[in-house]
Amino acid sequence: MRLPLQYNLRNLVVRRTMTLMTAGGIALVVAVLVLTLALAHGFSATLVATGRADNAIVLRGGATSEMMSSLSRESARIVAADPAVARGPDGEPLAQPEMVVLVNLVRRGDPSASSNVSVRGVDPQVFALRPDIRLREGRMLRPGMDEVLVGRKLDRRFEGCGLGETLHMGGRDWRVVGTFDAGGSGFDSEIWGDREAFLPAFDRVEYSSLTLRLTDPARLADLLARLEGDPRVRAEPQIEREYYRLQSQQLAGVIRALGLFLVVVMAAGAVFGALNTMYAAVGSRSREIATLLALGFPPRAILASFLVESVLLCLIGGVLGCLLALPVHGVSTGTTNWASFSEVAFEFRISPGILAIGLLASVVLGLVGGYFPARAAARRTVSEALRAG
Amino acid sequence: MTRYLPYILRNTLRNKRRTALTVLSIFISLFLFCTLRTVITSLAASLESASSARLITRRSTSLTFMLPVSYRDRLTQIPGVEDASWMTWFGGIYIDERNFFAQFAVDPQRYLELYPEYRLTPEEKDVFRRERTACIVGEKLARKYGFEVGDRITLRGTIFEGVWDFTVCGVAYPATPDLDTNWLLFNGEYLNQRMGDFGQVGAFVLKLDDPARAGDVARTVDATFANSAAETKTETEKAFQMGFISMLGNIQAVIYALGSAIVIAIGLVSMNTMMMAARERTREIAVLKALGFADRTVVGLVLVESLLITLAGGLLGAGLARLVFGLTDFTAGGFFPSFTVTDGTVAQALGIALFLGVVSGVAPAWNAARLHIVDALRHTG
Numbered sequence: 100m101r102l103p104l105q106y107n108l109r110n111l112v113v114r115r116t117m118t119l120m121t122a123g124g125i126a127l128v129v130a131v132l133v134l135t136l137a138l139a140h141g142f143s144a145t146l147v148a149t150g151r152a153d154n155a156i157v158l159r160g161g162a163t164s165e166m167m168s169s170l171s172r173e174s175a176r177i178v179a180a181d182p183a184v185a186r187g188p189d190g191e192p193l194a195q196p197e198m199v200v201l202v203n204l205v206r207r208g209d210p211s212a213s214s215n216v217s218v219r220g221v222d223p224q225v226f227a228l229r230p231d232i233r234l235r236e237g238r239m240l241r242p243g244m245d246e247v248l249v250g251r252k253l254d255r256r257f258e259g260c261g262l263g264e265t266l267h268m269g270g271r272d273w274r275v276v277g278t279f280d281a282g283g284s285g286f287d288s289e290i291w292g293d294r295e296a297f298l299p300a301f302d303r304v305e306y307s308s309l310t311l312r313l314t315d316p317a318r319l320a321d322l323l324a325r326l327e328g329d330p331r332v333r334a335e336p337q338i339e340r341e342y343y344r345l346q347s348q349q350l351a352g353v354i355r356a357l358g359l360f361l362v363v364v365m366a367a368g369a370v371f372g373a374l375n376t377m378y379a380a381v382g383s384r385s386r387e388i389a390t391l392l393a394l395g396f397p398p399r400a401i402l403a404s405f406l407v408e409s410v411l412l413c414l415i416g417g418v419l420g421c422l423l424a425l426p427v428h429g430v431s432t433g434t435t436n437w438a439s440f441s442e443v444a445f446e447f448r449i450s451p452g453i454l455a456i457g458l459l460a461s462v463v464l465g466l467v468g469g470y471f472p473a474r475a476a477a478r479r480t481v482s483e484a485l486r487a488g
Numbered sequence: 489m490t491r492y493l494p495y496i497l498r499n500t501l502r503n504k505r506r507t508a509l510t511v512l513s514i515f516i517s518l519f520l521f522c523t524l525r526t527v528i529t530s531l532a533a534s535l536e537s538a539s540s541a542r543l544i545t546r547r548s549t550s551l552t553f554m555l556p557v558s559y560r561d562r563l564t565q566i567p568g569v570e571d572a573s574w575m576t577w578f579g580g581i582y583i584d585e586r587n588f589f590a591q592f593a594v595d596p597q598r599y600l601e602l603y604p605e606y607r608l609t610p611e612e613k614d615v616f617r618r619e620r621t622a623c624i625v626g627e628k629l630a631r632k633y634g635f636e637v638g639d640r641i642t643l644r645g646t647i648f649e650g651v652w653d654f655t656v657c658g659v660a661y662p663a664t665p666d667l668d669t670n671w672l673l674f675n676g677e678y679l680n681q682r683m684g685d686f687g688q689v690g691a692f693v694l695k696l697d698d699p700a701r702a703g704d705v706a707r708t709v710d711a712t713f714a715n716s717a718a719e720t721k722t723e724t725e726k727a728f729q730m731g732f733i734s735m736l737g738n739i740q741a742v743i744y745a746l747g748s749a750i751v752i753a754i755g756l757v758s759m760n761t762m763m764m765a766a767r768e769r770t771r772e773i774a775v776l777k778a779l780g781f782a783d784r785t786v787v788g789l790v791l792v793e794s795l796l797i798t799l800a801g802g803l804l805g806a807g808l809a810r811l812v813f814g815l816t817d818f819t820a821g822g823f824f825p826s827f828t829v830t831d832g833t834v835a836q837a838l839g840i841a842l843f844l845g846v847v848s849g850v851a852p853a854w855n856a857a858r859l860h861i862v863d864a865l866r867h868t869g
Contacts, residue, residue: 116760116763117760117763117764120756120757120759120760121756121757121760123753123756124753124754124756124757124760126753127749127750127752127753128753130749131746131749131750159649161644161645161646161649162646163581163585163646164646166552167579167646167647200549200550200552200553201550201551201552202549202550203549203550203551203721203731206734211730211734212734213731213734214734214735215550215551215735268549269549270549270719301549301553302553302717302718333649361520361746364516364519364520365516365517365520365750365753367516368512368513368516368517368520368750368753368754368757369513369753369757371509371510371512371513371516371757372509372513372754372756372757372760372761374509375506375509375510375513375757375760375761375764376760376764378505378506378509379506379764379768382768383768434735434736435735435736440552442735
């Protein structure tokens with residue numbers, strides 16, 4: 100025999116203040132949980148979405164990021180000529196060397212704050228290799244000119260990055276002739292210019308990396324084997340997407356770990372609150388419990404009833420918490436990715452999965468916070484309970 | 489009020505379970521609060537320890553570009569510059585990527601002289617100058633990996649290719665505990681020779697005659713190299729480090745938001761408890777009033793009880809935070825030079841505890857004062 104759900108619902112309504120206060124505490128815990136997960140998710144999503152599964156990026160052996168790598172013109176030429184590299188309609192290999200440097204730019208609206216931005220010297224035909232990226236406003240780079248394109252996440256974050264503005268880097272002025280949209284990937288936080296104009300400006304002789312299209316991603320191993328056997332080159336290819344995934348791993352892990360630490364500790368605090376509330380509920384309803392027992396409801400039903408009440412109470416908090424966190428979805432923020440030491444802009448991304456985790460967490464809080472008080476209620480004997488009131 | 493203290497204490501102990509749960513939730517929230525605030529104070533402390541009597545000169549484009557080592561001579565001739573030295577970020581990997589710590593190739597002759605706050609014996613300095621593969625490790629790093637003088641350390645270069653072997657010739661002890669010592673310095677000649685006398689360095693460190701003139705000197709330095717092949721950007725050590733912190737984005741805002749969320753969440757919980765406690769005692773309060781206790785006294789009794797509970801939580805939270813982070817030498821993997829819970833943080837945590845106590849005591853106390861004795865006696869708890 101079960102107690103009707105209505106009984107518990109009505110109890111929550113009768114004790115409004117208590118319900119709202121406990122639910123409010125749980126709501127904030129759930130909101131913090133949802134937000135940290137959304138932050139880590141947004142950050143990984145940005146970097147994992149960067150790069151293609153059929154492109155390979157070639158770095159100097161031993162280099163862990165493009166920033167540290169250098170590749171000679173000869174090495175680049177040899178790698179590009181490999182049979183594993185796909186060819187374009189004109190018969191030329193789909194492989195482009197790139198040069199990446201970090202430039203310190205001043206944040207808009209705060210002249211004292213600055214951050215590193217990745218500046219990439221690309222082939223003016225760069226979109227052939229990265230078809231997912233498209234020009235958003237303005238026009239394409241002209242070879243040999245002092246022109247740059249800016250990723251769409253940068254224009255509002257840094258001085259001089261808006262369309263038509265001028266950036267001073269490497270002792271020269273560069274005009275922003277266009278912006279590009281890389282679909283929320285890490286490229287959206289980069290500045291692109293003509294590689295052959297960038298090399299002398301940034302005092303570089305060698306490239307940083309070579310990006311190429313594989314005829315078949317499975318042939319990466321062949322390419323790797325051939326390059327290892329070639330004494331003329333010191334180059335290591337890896338799948339482009341994998342490279343960016345590895346770049347995000349460390350920081351996303353840290354965000355997640357910090358968030359979980361916070362949430363676990365806060366959740367413990369919230370459980371104490373829920374325990375208090377439910378114990379009080381059991382205490383003040385002693386006579387009711389006795390009456391229910393006397394009416395023939397088994398202790399099991401009493402236990403279930405109080406557990407349900409506690410879960411409902413926390414679930415209200417969970418829903419409130421999710422609602423509280425929702426407006427932050429899509430808010431963009433940025434931080435320096437330690438792996439590349441450059442700024443990456445990304446968005447808080449709240450997915451249905453994350454909301455489900457938030458609600459699940461509130462249910463767990465309800466079960467943990469309700470179990471002991473519910474057990475205490477169920478263990479009462481009629482006479483004892485009647486006397487306590 | 490002191491004479492009612494036994495009564496108040498007994499009240500807090502009446503429902504031991506509830507009091508314990510409330511104290512625990514306040515303890516947890518204030519422990520978290522102290523941890524978060526220490527993140528901010530530790531970042532600020534690392535700035536404070538940076539000297540304003542030193543300037544850092546780097547390439548204007550970005551730190552990742554290097555400057556010709558020959559600039560040192562011209563730098564020392566600039567008025568106001570007492571001494572100049574250089575360092576280069578090495579970025580090698582020790583065993584694997586997880587063991588990240590800072591490594592710098594430095595000018596073996598002058599660098600250590602510019603940083604007197606890191607204590608080394610004259611013998612250690614002497615060996616560092618003479619031995620090409622000598623390195624010095626900071627105290628914390630030495631403790632973390634158990635490095636001792638004479639140990640060999642092998643790094644795998646990422647920016648500078650190859651496998652690099654060093655011999656520890658000294659451990660640097662910091663003059664004050666808030667200084668960062670999670671680093672390794674090695675004789676820059678080694679790097680220079682192995683890379684084929686490339687004559688480039690990461691940044692220069694300038695010691696000033698008079699810190700008050702830092703701004704002027706910095707401008708003169710940058711003007712000296714303006715329009716040369718490698719333009720410079722010079723700023724105080726403090727501003728230089730501030731640059732790194734600003735790269736983290738608005739971490740302070742995030743921490744403040746989290747901190748307030750925690751305090752509010754737990755504030756709600758403890759208020760709730762106080763109200764429960766007072767409601768249960770309606771009858772008793774009525775009896776007190778019937779016996780002739782003034783409203784003032786009754787309000788005081790409820791308030792003091794609530795303050796006792798929140799303060800107990802606050803003391804536990806702040807005390808434990810201080811103890812835990814003090815004893816464990818927590819630095820978040822070397823991210824903070826030292827993670828010290830300051831007196832200010834403890835004071836703030838106790839302040840919040842007091843505030844929570846007042847806020848959560850006021851409503852029930854107010855109710856107690858307004859109570860009509862007759863109604864209250866009829867009340868069933």
